Amino acid sequence: MPSDTNITVTGRHIEVTEAIRDFATKKIEAIHIDYPKIVEARVVVDVQKDRQMAEIVLFCADHITIQASTSCEDLYAAIDETITKIMRRMRKHKTRLMKHYRPHRSKSIRKLDEKVYEEDVLDYEDVDAPEDPKPVRISREGYDLRTMYKEDAILELEISGKPFVLYRNARRNVLQIVYRLRPGEYSIIELGNELKA
16 A cells, blocks of 8 residues: 555544554555555544444545444454455455456457567668657656466556556466557557567
8 A cells, every 4th residue: 555645543432542543554554455546544443331443434546435344342353353344345346347347358359460660660761761750758667577367457457547568468478468449448469479588
């Protein structure tokens, strides 16, 4: 979870100690589910005569709000159980997203023919040839090549907001690029054999 996520812990009928605040904060920071992305987290603890309650509300990306609460005899156990409920609901959202964006084999995934251009074709040598367009901006960054299934690559494409995802296909051990054609429809480019290594 991003370290800049805003986490607030408040109490009803109880003064929130540093121990309670640290425990709740660390529990939320330990949530390592990449979707939905947590933007803000609010924890409310309530101690009464016969019960101790913890309530957690997560405000996530894509206008998703996840809420859960637990009452039991121990406040720390209530926080623990509420975190478990929250993570279960987050996984449901992720599963729902994966089902929504899972491509249909026959229609959604299109494979394009590979085209390889030699460097001398791309660079104009003739003075009469048109000039290359001047790029507005070029940024260089590292890329973590991962091995995954195409369904996971599509999920990462949707979660990250990237224009494409380059990955090694776990089933066929080839490099592929998946990108979005339009909402719910994707295309895959399979790279040449010389790039398998």
